Amino acid sequence: MKLLVSSGTVVTEQGPVEADVLCSDGRIRALLAPGERVAADERVDAAGQLVFPGFIDPHVHSRDPGATHKETFAHSTLGALCGGTTTLLEMPNAVPAVTDVATFERRREEHAAKAWTDFGLWGMALGPANLHEIAPLHRAGAVAVKFFWGYALDRRTKGLVYDFAAAPPDSLLLPPENGEVVEMFREVASCGGVLAAHCEDRHILARSAERLGHPIETYDDLLRARPALAEATSIAVGAQFARATGCRFHVVHMGSAAGAQVVREARAAGAPVTAETCPQYLTLTERDAERLGPALKVYPPVRSQADQDALWAAVADGTVMSVGSDHAPHLVEEKMRGFGSAPAGGLGVETLAPLMVDAMVRGRISPARLAGVLSTETARLYGLWPRKGTVRPGADADLTLVDPEGSWHVSNDRMHALNPVTTWDGWDLRGRVTASVLGGHPAMKDGEPVGERRGRFVAGDHTAGRAAVRT
Numbered sequence: 001m002k003l004l005v006s007s008g009t010v011v012t013e014q015g016p017v018e019a020d021v022l023c024s025d026g027r028i029r030a031l032l033a034p035g036e037r038v039a040a041d042e043r044v045d046a047a048g049q050l051v052f053p054g055f056i057d058p059h060v061h062s063r064d065p066g067a068t069h070k071e072t073f074a075h076s077t078l079g080a081l082c083g084g085t086t087t088l089l090e091m092p093n094a095v096p097a098v099t100d101v102a103t104f105e106r107r108r109e110e111h112a113a114k115a116w117t118d119f120g121l122w123g124m125a126l127g128p129a130n131l132h133e134i135a136p137l138h139r140a141g142a143v144a145v146k147f148f149w150g151y152a153l154d155r156r157t158k159g160l161v162y163d164f165a166a167a168p169p170d171s172l173l174l175p176p177e178n179g180e181v182v183e184m185f186r187e188v189a190s191c192g193g194v195l196a197a198h199c200e201d202r203h204i205l206a207r208s209a210e211r212l213g214h215p216i217e218t219y220d221d222l223l224r225a226r227p228a229l230a231e232a233t234s235i236a237v238g239a240q241f242a243r244a245t246g247c248r249f250h251v252v253h254m255g256s257a258a259g260a261q262v263v264r265e266a267r268a269a270g271a272p273v274t275a276e277t278c279p280q281y282l283t284l285t286e287r288d289a290e291r292l293g294p295a296l297k298v299y300p301p302v303r304s305q306a307d308q309d310a311l312w313a314a315v316a317d318g319t320v321m322s323v324g325s326d327h328a329p330h331l332v333e334e335k336m337r338g339f340g341s342a343p344a345g346g347l348g349v350e351t352l353a354p355l356m357v358d359a360m361v362r363g364r365i366s367p368a369r370l371a372g373v374l375s376t377e378t379a380r381l382y383g384l385w386p387r388k389g390t391v392r393p394g395a396d397a398d399l400t401l402v403d404p405e406g407s408w409h410v411s412n413d414r415m416h417a418l419n420p421v422t423t424w425d426g427w428d429l430r431g432r433v434t435a436s437v438l439g440g441h442p443a444m445k446d447g448e449p450v451g452e453r454r455g456r457f458v459a460g461d462h463t464a465g466r467a468a469v470r471t
C-alpha cells in the first residue's frame with residue numbers, strides 16, 4: 001500500500017522542511033516537493049500541521065505480566081498510540097523480571113500479540129547474578145539494560161523489592177556493591193550497549209529517612225527522606241564508572257537540578273553519560289502536592305520550581321537527551337494510602353506527547369528539539385536509528401502529526417489505561433496531536449485508534465547505535 005502524507009511541514013532535528021512524505025510497504029520511500037503528483041492508495045492531509053518522526057516513549061512499565069490489575073500491555077500500547085507515540089520501550093521489571101534471554105523471548109512473544117504500537121524490550125542487569133546473561137540479552141535485541149540501583153530482587157517471584165529492610169534476607173537477591181557494579185559496566189561496555197540506572201543512593205535515602213525521626217506524613221517529609229543529594233551522588237558514581245570502563249551510562253527519570261549539573265559536568269569532561277527526564281518533572285512542582293495529594297508521588301520525587309527550570313535548561317542544552325513518560329500505573333486505592341505508604345508512579349504514556357507539544361507551543365522547546373528528545377535522539381540512544389527516529393527514505397514509516405493551532409483537554413474519561421486516572425486530569429493544553437502513521441498505515445486519529453492493531457517488536461542494534469550516538 002502507498003500512503004501519501006501531503007502538505008505538511010516535516011520536522012527533523014535539522015529543522016522544518018515543507019514536503020510530502022510518500023510511504024510504501026511500511027517504509028518511507030521519498031520526500032517530495034509539496035504538491036508533486038504521485039500515485040497513492042491513501043492520502044493523509046497534513047496541511048497546517050507539523051509532521052514529526054514517530055514519537056518514541058522509552059520508559060514504560062506495563063505491569064504485564066505480574067500486576068495486570070494495575071495495567072496491561074494492550075492498555076499501555078493503546079494509550080501510547082492515542083497519545084501520539086508510535087514506539088514504546090517496555091521496562092524489564094514486570095514479574096518475572098527480564099533477567100535472561102528465555103524470559104526476554106517469552107515477553108517478546110506475549111507482547112507482540114497485544115501491541116498497538118511498535119515496541120522494544122529492556123533487559124534487567126542485576127550484577128553478578130546475571131552477568132553472563134548481559135551479552136545474550138544484547139544479542140536478542142534488548143534496547144538497553146536497566147540497573148535498579150539499590151533495589152533488591154525477590155528470589156522466588158523475580159520481582160523488584162523496593163523497601164527490603166524488613167524482608168527476610170535469604171528471600172532476596174541483595175543489590176550489588178560498587179565493585180560488582182563496575183564489573184557490570186565493563187560487561188555492558190563490551191556489548192556496546194547502554195546501562196541505564198535508577199539513580200538514588202540507598203544509603204543516603206536510609207539515613208535521610210532516619211534523620212526525619214518519624215514516618216513520612218507530608219510531601220515535605222517525602223522530599224526530606226529522598227533528597228536530591230541521593231540522585232546526584234549515584235549519578236556521579238555512575239559517571240566515574242562510565243569514564244573508567246567506556247560504558248554508556250544513561251540516567252533515567254532525572255528529577256533534580258543537582259543531578260542535571262552532575263550530568264552536564266560529566267559530559268563536558270568527556271564521560272559517555274546521557275540523561276532522560278519526564279513530563280512530571282517538567283510540568284509539576286512540590287506546590288502541586290496540596291492539590292494532588294499522593295497522586296504526585298513518584299521516585300525520584302518531583303521537587304521545586306528551580307529544579308523544573310534547571311531541567312528545562314538541561315533539555316535545551318542537550319544535557320537531557322531523551323524524554324520518556326515513566327508510565328507506572330497503580331490502583332487508585334493504592335495511591336490514596338498517604339505520602340508514606342502509597343506506591344510511587346502514575347500514568348504517563350498517553351500524555352507524554354501532548355504535554356511536550358504544549359511546551360513547544362508555549363515556546364519552552366523548539367520543534368526541532370522536540371523531534372530530538374521525543375524521537376531522533378531516543379532512537380539513537382537505544383539502537384533503533386535510522387530505522388526509527390527519522391523521516392527519510394528507508395526508515396520505518398512512523399509519523400506523528402501535530403496541529404500547533406489546536407488544543408487538547410486532558411480528561412480521565414478519555415484515557416485508555418486500565419485505571420484511567422491521570423495527574424493531568426482537567427488540564428487544557430495548547431497544540432494537538434492529531435494523527436499518526438505506523439508502518440505506513442494510518443494508526444490514530446484525534447486520540448482514537450484507526451484500523452487494526454499492528455504493533456511489532458523492534459530489536460536494538462548496538463553496533464549502529466554506538467557509532468551514531470553523540471555522547
Ligand SMILES: [Zn+2]
Nearest residue numbers: 059061326328
Ligand atoms: Zn521507571
